[in-house]
Amino acid sequence: MQDALLDMRSITKTFPGVKALDDVSLKVRTGEIHAICGENGAGKSTLMKVLSGVYPAGSYDGEIHYDGALAQFRDISDSEARGIIIIHQELALVPLLSIAENLFLGNENARGGVIDWRETNRRTESLLRKVGLRDAPTTLVEKLGVGKQQLVEIAKALAKDVRLLILDEPTAALSESDSQALLDLMLELKTQGMTQIIISHKLNEVRRIADTVTVIRDGQSVSSFAASDGITEDRIVRDMVGRSMENRYPPRTRRIGDLLMRVRDWSVTHPDHADRKAIRDVEFDVRAGEVVGIAGLMGSGRTELAMSIFGRSWGRNITGTVEMHGKPVDVSDVGRAIRAGLAYVTEDRKSLGLILDDTITRNITLANLAEVARGPVLNDRAETQVAERYRKDLSIRTPGVFQKVVNLSGGNQQKVVLSKWLFVGPEVLILDEPTRGIDVGAKYEIYGLINDLAAAGKGVVMISSEMPELLGMCDRIYVMNEGTLVGEMPTSEASQERIMSLIVNE
Amino acid sequence: MSLAENSSRNAGATGRIGSYLAAHLREYGLLFALIAIMGFFQIVTGGTLLRPINLTNLLLQNSYIIIMALGMLVVIVAGHIDLSVGSVMGFIGALAAVMIVNHELPIGVTMLTCVAVGAVIGGAQGYWIAYWKIPSFIVTLAGMLVFRGLSLWLLEGQSVGPFPREFQVIATGFVPDILPGGEAFKALLGVRNFNVLAFATGLVAASWVVWSGLRQRAQNRAYGIEDEPRAFFMARIAVIAIALVFILYKLATFRGLPNVLLTMGVLTIIYAFITERTVLGRRIYALGGNEKAAKLSGIKTERLTFLAFVNMGILAAVAGLVFAARLNTATPKAGFALELDVIAAVFIGGASMSGGVGKIVGAVVGAFLMGVLNNGMSIMGIGIDYQQMIKGLVLLAAVIFDVYNKKKG
Numbered sequence: 008m009q010d011a012l013l014d015m016r017s018i019t020k021t022f023p024g025v026k027a028l029d030d031v032s033l034k035v036r037t038g039e040i041h042a043i044c045g046e047n048g049a050g051k052s053t054l055m056k057v058l059s060g061v062y063p064a065g066s067y068d069g070e071i072h073y074d075g076a077l078a079q080f081r082d083i084s085d086s087e088a089r090g091i092i093i094i095h096q097e098l099a100l101v102p103l104l105s106i107a108e109n110l111f112l113g114n115e116n117a118r119g120g121v122i123d124w125r126e127t128n129r130r131t132e133s134l135l136r137k138v139g140l141r142d143a144p145t146t147l148v149e150k151l152g153v154g155k156q157q158l159v160e161i162a163k164a165l166a167k168d169v170r171l172l173i174l175d176e177p178t179a180a181l182s183e184s185d186s187q188a189l190l191d192l193m194l195e196l197k198t199q200g201m202t203q204i205i206i207s208h209k210l211n212e213v214r215r216i217a218d219t220v221t222v223i224r225d226g227q228s229v230s231s232f233a234a235s236d237g238i239t240e241d242r243i244v245r246d247m248v249g250r251s252m253e254n255r256y257p258p259r260t261r262r263i264g265d266l267l268m269r270v271r272d273w274s275v276t277h278p279d280h281a282d283r284k285a286i287r288d289v290e291f292d293v294r295a296g297e298v299v300g301i302a303g304l305m306g307s308g309r310t311e312l313a314m315s316i317f318g319r320s321w322g323r324n325i326t327g328t329v330e331m332h333g334k335p336v337d338v339s340d341v342g343r344a345i346r347a348g349l350a351y352v353t354e355d356r357k358s359l360g361l362i363l364d365d366t367i368t369r370n371i372t373l374a375n376l377a378e379v380a381r382g383p384v385l386n387d388r389a390e391t392q393v394a395e396r397y398r399k400d401l402s403i404r405t406p407g408v409f410q411k412v413v414n415l416s417g418g419n420q421q422k423v424v425l426s427k428w429l430f431v432g433p434e435v436l437i438l439d440e441p442t443r444g445i446d447v448g449a450k451y452e453i454y455g456l457i458n459d460l461a462a463a464g465k466g467v468v469m470i471s472s473e474m475p476e477l478l479g480m481c482d483r484i485y486v487m488n489e490g491t492l493v494g495e496m497p498t499s500e501a502s503q504e505r506i507m508s509l510i511v512n513e
Numbered sequence: 514m515s516l517a518e519n520s521s522r523n524a525g526a527t528g529r530i531g532s533y534l535a536a537h538l539r540e541y542g543l544l545f546a547l548i549a550i551m552g553f554f555q556i557v558t559g560g561t562l563l564r565p566i567n568l569t570n571l572l573l574q575n576s577y578i579i580i581m582a583l584g585m586l587v588v589i590v591a592g593h594i595d596l597s598v599g600s601v602m603g604f605i606g607a608l609a610a611v612m613i614v615n616h617e618l619p620i621g622v623t624m625l626t627c628v629a630v631g632a633v634i635g636g637a638q639g640y641w642i643a644y645w646k647i648p649s650f651i652v653t654l655a656g657m658l659v660f661r662g663l664s665l666w667l668l669e670g671q672s673v674g675p676f677p678r679e680f681q682v683i684a685t686g687f688v689p690d691i692l693p694g695g696e697a698f699k700a701l702l703g704v705r706n707f708n709v710l711a712f713a714t715g716l717v718a719a720s721w722v723v724w725s726g727l728r729q730r731a732q733n734r735a736y737g738i739e740d741e742p743r744a745f746f747m748a749r750i751a752v753i754a755i756a757l758v759f760i761l762y763k764l765a766t767f768r769g770l771p772n773v774l775l776t777m778g779v780l781t782i783i784y785a786f787i788t789e790r791t792v793l794g795r796r797i798y799a800l801g802g803n804e805k806a807a808k809l810s811g812i813k814t815e816r817l818t819f820l821a822f823v824n825m826g827i828l829a830a831v832a833g834l835v836f837a838a839r840l841n842t843a844t845p846k847a848g849f850a851l852e853l854d855v856i857a858a859v860f861i862g863g864a865s866m867s868g869g870v871g872k873i874v875g876a877v878v879g880a881f882l883m884g885v886l887n888n889g890m891s892i893m894g895i896g897i898d899y900q901q902m903i904k905g906l907v908l909l910a911a912v913i914f915d916v917y918n919k920k921k922g
Contacts, residue, residue: 320809341811351809359809362802364869373799374810376792383791391736409736427810 010075012037012171012202018057018069027053028067031228033221035171040193040203042217044210044243046418046446050226051206055173059093060086074170090170094160096179096444102149106140107131109148110163134162138192152306154185161192172196173204178212179444182305182472190216208446210240222246244447256479257451259458263482264295266333267466268349268435273327275315285322286312287491293435293466298457300481300498301470302506308490309470310354313437317351318344331434345374350433352424354440354470356417360424363413367405368394370412370423375431397426401456418449425456435466442476454480474503486510530742537741539863539918543875543911544752547882554889561892562885565767568760573684573839575884576773577602577832579877581855582862583784584821584828586876589859590788591821592801592868593642593649596852597656598829601634603848604660605833610673610843613680620680628830634660635826636819643818657852665845674842684838688770708769715761718778719754726750773835780828785873797821801868857904858883861911883907 013035020028028050035041045051056062058071060080071078073089080086100109107127116126131144138158148156157177164172174193178186186209193203193216207213213220220238221231230246232238244255275286286308293299301309314321316329318341328335329347336347344351353359361370371394372379379390394408401422405415412423421441428436438457442450457480460467471477477484477498484501486494486509494509534541554562561567581598588595605627612623638656641647675681692709699707730746741749764770788794799807800814808814837843862879864871883904890900 317809318811340813341809342813345811353809358803359805362799362806362869365799365802369795369799373795373807373812376795380792383793385790385792385795387732 010037011035011072012074013058014072015054015058016070016072018054018067018071020053020057020062020067027226028057029226030069031223031226032231033228034231035202035204036219037202038197038200039218040197040205040216042213042220043204043206043223044208044213044220044247045223046247046448049223049247049446051223052175053226054223055093055175055204055206058086058173059083059091087167090168091173092164092167092169092171093173093175094157094164094177096176098153098156098160100148100156100159100163103147105145105147106135106142106151106159106162107144109159110134110144110166112163114167130166131162134165135159137165138162139188152185153180154182154188157181157185157189158192161196169201171202171204173206175206176208176444177205178207178209180305184304186212208444210243213243214238214240247447255447255451256476257455257458259461261296261482262462263297264464266292267295267297267331268293269330269333270316271328271330273312273316273329274325275311275322276324278322285490286315289327289490289492291485291492291495293468295434295464295466296461297483298461298467298469298481300477300484301468301487302474302477302484302510303472303487304510305472307487307510309487310439311490312487313351313439313468313470316344317341317349317437320351345431345433348434349437350374350428350431350435351437352428352439352441354443356420356424360427361412361420364411367398367403367408367410367412367415367423371397371408371426371430374427378430393430394426397422397430401426402452416446416449418445418452421445421449421453425453429460433465435468436460437468437470439470440472441469442471442473474506477501478503530745533740533742533745539915540875541745541749542914543861543863543878543882544749547878547885548752550882550885550889554885554892558889558892562889563763565763567888567892568763569767569771571884571888572771572774572777574888575880576684576777577836577839578851578854578858578884579777579880580780580828580832580835581825581851582858582876582880583780583873584825585855585859586862586864586871586873587784587788587797587821588649588825589856589864589866590801590868590871591797591818592804593818593821594653594856595638595649595822595825596653596856597634597638597660598825598832598855599848599851599853600657600660600664601631601826601829601848602833602836602851603843603846604634604664604667605631605830606837606843606847607664607667607673607845609680609834609837610676611667613676614673620677623680624834627834628827631826631828631830631833632823633826635823635829638826639819639822642822643815649822661849664847668843668845670845672842672844674840676838676841681838681841682772683776684773684835686772687768688772688775690769702766704766706766706768708765711761711765711770714770715758715765718761719757722754722757723750776831776835780831781873781877788873798869801870803869854883855880857908861908863911863915865915879911 011034013033015031015033018028018031019026031050031054033054043051057067060082063081064079073091078089101112104112110131111127116123116130128144135142135144138161140155140158140162142151142155148159151159161172177189181189190212193205196203205213205217217238218234219231220243222229222243224247269292271290273286273289274284277283277285289312291299303309311321315325316338319325319339320341329338330336331348338344338347338349357363362373368390372390376385379386379393391408397403398405398408403419403422403426405419412420415423441453457467457469469477469481478501481498483495483497484506485492486506488510496505551562581602585595585598608630609623609627612618612626613620638652641652642649688710690708690710692713694709695707698709699705726746788797796807796812796817799810799812800817804814833848836847840847858880859871859876860866860879861882862871862875862877864876886904886907887900890903
């Protein structure tokens with residue numbers, strides 16, 4: 008049996024009024040890939056902050072043994088010096104600097120403050136080879152896709168002589184193929200003896216690469232088991248939510264009605280490249296009570312399609328028509344699109360969906376203030392009642408509707424965004440990655456909500472990168488690739504393989 | 514009840530008050546700082562600060578800054594800045610002088626024209642900022658230079674004045690006492706002057722503060738969101754109410770209610786109402802809080818930004834008229850560097866540079882704080898050199914305090 012590189016014993020971390028971690032233990036053996044699973048707010052990030060010294064020694068109870076000795080990190084640079092490096096979900100690269108400059112940021116190959124560019128580029132090239140990138144060291148990071156940026160982050164960690172590499176939701180924003188490349192790289196690094204911790208919501212990935220899984224729930228370590236025990240997704244889910252989840256998608260009685268919305272000949276030019284058609288001749292329709300999926304890789308134009316329909320919020324030279332109930336409607340700005348009966352729930356809730364520093368109430372009513380106002384004057388009481396109603400209906404977990412949304416977990420933030428759009432009373436809801444970055448329990452609740460909407464006769468368009476989710480939720484699936492729809496099929500005839508082959512054969 | 518139980522309950526209450534205070538340090542801090550500074554200058558100036566004549570002066574001196582601070586708060590909450598207001602104010606004063614003094618145009622026509630020109634100026638700048646996405650810093654920096662130059666050109670480098678009496682009264686006049694009983698009060702209080710209207714205004718304002726405070730508190734309790742300890746609430750309301758009565762009483766014993774105080778008061782109430790209670794106000798905060806999210810919620814963010822600058826232009830024009838009337842002359846240097854005082858007042862009042870945060874009342878108190886500092890230091894005979902340094906440090910301290918508070922919270 009290998010020695011433990013890291014042994015966190017009985018870590019307890021208390022914030023005023025909250026016990027964020029309660030007697031959590033984590034043992035990571037040298038050279039393994041250790042997965043940490045848990046719902047949002049379970050305490051994973053807090054645990055990593057304790058480990059990396061964001062919360063310095065003394066601010067928590069318990070002991071961290073690292074590399075055979077008691078470790079007391081004062082800050083991040085302290086833990087980094089010992090080879091513990093965390094790659095966060097939000098990448099920390101400077102977009103306008105080159106790959107090489109980013110790799111050695113704060114750690115430059117310099118003599119007397121003067122950078123040795125030849126040495127820098129030489130080392131960059133060798134590091135990039137290690138992570139499987141073939142871009143020139145002088146390429147600006149902003150020119151790279153998210154997948155490649157993630158790999159640059161790993162190369163950056165390698166440049167610092169990393170011994171324990173921690174990846175926080177590394178594939179959350181990656182396409183299927185980029186995710187695969189990243190997981191392959193992790194396995195490759197493992198063969199070279201690197202110890203890694205991965206925090207992930209994607210259980211299929213965890214099952215694929217992890218040697219050991221530790222599940223954390225409500226600030227406590229619930230279970231820890233080795234791959235040899237047979238890691239099953241169901242087992243992890245059961246430990247994460249404290250209940251078994253036989254069916255990950257709640258059942259729905261399908262009652263599909265008349266044609267609700269139809270989009271015809273929809274074409275959009277890229278806002279920055281006048282010669283590039285980002286969306287070409289897209290046609291699709293949604294019926295009342297129907298959940299329609301749009302599958303496709305990231306960058307296939309799904310979000311761009313949705314946003315261009317929703318009040319021309321993306322692109323230019325938009326042509327085509329949107330019909331509701333068979334009649335063309337004006338969707339030339341967001342207000343008109345809302346009045347036409349549309350709602351769009353963005354994939355990027357933090358920067359496009361919410362005003363983070365504002366309260367739950369104010370976020371929910373924002374798109375339909377007229378409903379809580381008498382003339383131009385707002386009615387506080389009505390506003391609070393609306394917020395309270397959605398808090399109950401969607402079970403938004405918060406001490407009160409006057410909390411700022413920045414303090415909520417991802418799943419609850421998403422429920423606030425959904426509440427906002429339900430409050431405008433749309434006929435068709437376009438949901439863009441509605442379950443991205445939220446935990447299993449909240450996902451289930453959101454699926455249930457989608458079913459309720461369909462049962463109430465609304466049309467739902469669901470854009471998702473997770474194919475199982477589309478297969479589990481939709482009645483019909485469109486496949487999108489490179490700005491155009493390349494296929495349409497009822498879900499009963501759909502499979503992951505069939506969708507994938509449509510994408511790659513195009 | 515046992516002793517132990519009792520003491521533990523007290524400890525709980527103290528903890529609650531402590532945490533409440535920590536969360537609302539900024540608002541109390543501003544009020545407390547204003548009172549402390551006034552108290553300090555009252556003592557070191559030997560009581561000059563709060564003499565009726567000085568108090569009247571203090572209001573007149575700061576009226577145009579407060580009027581512009583109302584518009585600047587809106588601009589800053591929307592996520593922008595306006596560096597041109599000092600120049601615009603000077604330009605409008607110059608325009609008024611040329612129209613009234615040189616061309617002998619009627620005062621009413623002149624004032625309406627000036628306000629309209631202010632709106633056009635604000636719109637001209639707002640257009641580039643809102644629809645072309647040119648940073649407001651650049652556009653209004655350009656505006657600052659352009660309108661400074663236009664004032665010089667319009668006045669041909671000369672001072673133009675004086676204004677007719679009817680124009681001067683908008684800044685230096687007083688509201689006539691329409692209420693009876695002045696003689697009785699004079700005899701009763703042994704003062705030479707007593708303006709019943711001014712005093713009554715103070716009483717009405719104070720009662721309104723108490724009434725609306727109680728109403729708000731009752732409403733918050735109904736929602737279960739009231740966390741201000743009772744003692745704090747009472748103290749805060751009492752301080753504000755007493756201050757209002759006190760100040761208006763002092764004014765009553767001098768010449769009564771200055772016209773500009775009335776203008777300022779009415780404008781402050783209107784803007785506080787718009788920003789805090791209306792759909793329009795809510796949208797401005799949303800725009801500053803997250804422009805993209807606001808836009809995707811169906812808010813016409815461009816038009817809102819444009820209107821914020823039109824509004825700023827109108828208020829700068831009003832301030833320009835008041836300023837010119839007060840000095841009784843228009844000079845090419847009028848309003849020089851005044852934009853900085855206005856911006857400082859808004860930030861001292863708690864607005865955030867990144868937009869979405871700030872209150873009208875905060876901006877007004879911030880402007881008063883700066884005004885009292887100016888006035889107090891001038892009475893003490895402190896040189897302009899030290900005055901500038903102290904004001905700069907006060908601004909820095911207020912913002913550091915904000916950032917520190919935010920980090921801690």
